[in-house]
Amino acid sequence: MKEKFLYSRKYKKENTIINLNKTKIGGKEIIVMAGPCAVENKKQIIEIAKVVKKLGAKFLRGGAFKPRTSPYSFQGLEEEGLRYLAETKQKTNLKIVTEVMDTKDVKLIEKYSDIIQIGARNMQNFSLLKAVGKSYKPVLLKRGLSATLKEFLMSAEYIMKEGNHKVILCERGIRTFCTYTRNTLDLNIIPALKKETHLPVIVDPSHAVGVRDYVIPMSKAAIAAGADGLIIEVHKNPEKSVSDKDQTLNFSQFQQLMKEIKPVAKAVGKIL
Amino acid sequence: MKEKFLYSRKYKKENTIINLNKTKIGGKEIIVMAGPCAVENKKQIIEIAKVVKKLGAKFLRGGAFKPRTSPYSFQGLEEEGLRYLAETKQKTNLKIVTEVMDTKDVKLIEKYSDIIQIGARNMQNFSLLKAVGKSYKPVLLKRGLSATLKEFLMSAEYIMKEGNHKVILCERGIRTFCTYTRNTLDLNIIPALKKETHLPVIVDPSHAVGVRDYVIPMSKAAIAAGADGLIIEVHKNPEKSVSDKDQTLNFSQFQQLMKEIKPVAKAVGKIL
Amino acid sequence: MKEKFLYSRKYKKENTIINLNKTKIGGKEIIVMAGPCAVENKKQIIEIAKVVKKLGAKFLRGGAFKPRTSPYSFQGLEEEGLRYLAETKQKTNLKIVTEVMDTKDVKLIEKYSDIIQIGARNMQNFSLLKAVGKSYKPVLLKRGLSATLKEFLMSAEYIMKEGNHKVILCERGIRTFCTYTRNTLDLNIIPALKKETHLPVIVDPSHAVGVRDYVIPMSKAAIAAGADGLIIEVHKNPEKSVSDKDQTLNFSQFQQLMKEIKPVAKAVGKIL
């Protein structure tokens, strides 16, 4: 067993700041990533992107390859979706974060995305972790629904061991007995991770709580607990979204979120 | 089945504010309760009380009857402890919150305490709930480790049905697979409770996380999520505390907590 | 901390066998306790008792004091129910197991019941544990929904420390994320308890699974895993039962259960 893991504060004491042009993740600024669950069509993604950009988001989220519980649910537009993201990036200058689900698609996602996302279900898909560990693009690693702190960090280590040290950790809820939220957003892991690792930590309240009304209070709580950023599901018309409609914010709700998190960020010494 | 439960916003729309002289729980002010896990001796409790009072606490917590996992652990000073609490109240003007564990002790606790606490292990001790439901003193009801939202609220209903509508709900962690915290503080329940009930909601981060270093960030997160108050374990010398030493703050840590939560309270429109 | 707990195999190596007249719990024979969730009226309880007796049950279960999540649900017939149990005992010679919920009722239950039951919600009601620890009647201690092995055994220790060493442990399901059963029957605790303690261990599959069709297979599994007995909910007409109707067996289903567990008992060296 190695004595000092690459993710560890014993290996590297100061916080890792991931720098994409002028956007820094893990520093003084709270970074907000926003967008729809899935890329549905070109018009949809461009329209949403323009709004979230205007309201302060730095990244556009949106799935082209979608991990769905049922094989009969919409599986994403795949490469077509990636091209729409690329076009949207050109039009809005928003950076892109999108998910990879198969080792054979890593090169493709790398080409279109600024950050490569590993979803919660693939947190221990070790082949995929090794593959993105060879990429030069930063990786957003979502915590698995039943991942311990150690397992989460070890999955980051799989990526870092291959040479890619630009890993962003993302808490998105754990599976507990509670049913008033889709999953239980576990903000306790934020101070626990900050103690163990120098890597940036962001929070996905949308997937975690699964209830629109709780996204704003839990976003404020995430920042108060020390998160470096948020990833939020936003759609022009959540009711018509192909997926995750219960938790997706509409434009005015996202505007409200941005307004309410600003003083909280300031209260904990961060900026937005 | 009743159509409208007493705890429900359908029964009473506006927030319940529990008024003890000039101290209001459930209003604009964040209320902090602080003190040792257990009353150990007269000198200890008076000394701690003076400090937490000076730093802004409105209530002194401290157990005289202690629910301990092992029958060989310190079980509390019982009535002697209650008398020390009463003396401390006289000296400091702090209000008292302390736990009742047996129906036969309700009258005794009622005599000495401003708020009667029901511990997490007794959340579904229905005989005890009925007994405190007949008291004229407010009740602090802690959530059981595996209580659902419905069960928690129904336990409040047991108290209210007997006539005592002054119930304060307290989230103190749920039991999950996570081991980096003693329990998993479930802040998600704050917006969920605020939607369902008009009762005040406070948070006990000390018992929930069980790790001293996480108490401050999780206190800030609790307030950002909408909590009406905090209950915090504080001891002059946590290492010498008879119980809960891993999570208890010393005086300078509690001072730091009070300093750090103030701007967060302000950021969410509350005062401290 | 004590070196050897009273529950421990280090304190007492050989299995504890609790002997009520000729009925032995913890020995070679699988003991079945059966009956309705609640005592509803005299006719109901006598009728059920006669049938379960004929089919091989040694104990009649039936609640007179009922711990219900809602204060508006049927709370039991209380002493009237106890008297019906006593009358049924006289008529059928079945032994009685029924629940106590309040320290002030221990003497009353002791008078009417052969075994005093502590329900899952009161597993850490330490005042109640101390009170039944002073009784001369055996105690059936149900595991709390989120109780660890250590907590479960320590609650037995609370009883034993007061002098009552006749404790029967009962697994009745833990709270997990699973929803296809009401709780998750955790049979793994049987070999774990058998290793740690000399006390008898029985299983309540009815409350654990909450689904009638799963009661028989899980009863067989419980015996195969090493349980010393079962406690089963049986009603003449489960659909008309005042509580727990989803999981209660009717007479022919209970007959089927008794028939199917017999060869399993024999396969693991037990008799029925």
Add this chain to the structure above:
Amino acid sequence: MKEKFLYSRKYKKENTIINLNKTKIGGKEIIVMAGPCAVENKKQIIEIAKVVKKLGAKFLRGGAFKPRTSPYSFQGLEEEGLRYLAETKQKTNLKIVTEVMDTKDVKLIEKYSDIIQIGARNMQNFSLLKAVGKSYKPVLLKRGLSATLKEFLMSAEYIMKEGNHKVILCERGIRTFCTYTRNTLDLNIIPALKKETHLPVIVDPSHAVGVRDYVIPMSKAAIAAGADGLIIEVHKNPEKSVSDKDQTLNFSQFQQLMKEIKPVAKAVGKIL
């Protein structure tokens, strides 16, 4: 949403029996798969295989690609391990079950293995499920640590939708708060699955409980609950095993297991 899923008893009423030459999974016979956690070298695997074959196992298990929490742990012999398995098969006539971890390796595993295993961590690796869905070999699908019944069955559906209807479901423990077992073996899912699906269901007690002494009682319980088979970790010298040494049986323990499960199988109308 489809009305009748391929896994459902509504789609196909009678049990699916998977027939590999004369070995039938899902029928009257309890099938035992046994072998080491990992293929370590040629001598090791052949020696273990000969013993488990003699004691009644029909399949040899053994990992060539190993999903390990840490990237610094032994990752398996890969194709070399597969060749050793092939050689062992020739020498012993045991059928082979081994794990695939990457879509690019499906063809390779298919060539060497009689059953392709999908590990718990990859239960929702949908790209991998689709890939093995195109194979002609049966698939052993392990339940993820926090998978619901629906998610588990939907992952089977991903495989079946691609044309491969030969899916064997395997319960291997869920993540709960319990720590006296590595995971909580959830036998409740056996009757629940048997109700919902026509697919065979086997149990892996070794990985679930993680404690050698509990493997035999839980194997008996699994069969009593209705499992169609077991997959057991066996090693000549568990203490020297490169992984999973705490739960692996030695030869005489495996012999004991085979001896003890035989009467239980008979008691529930099965043969061994």
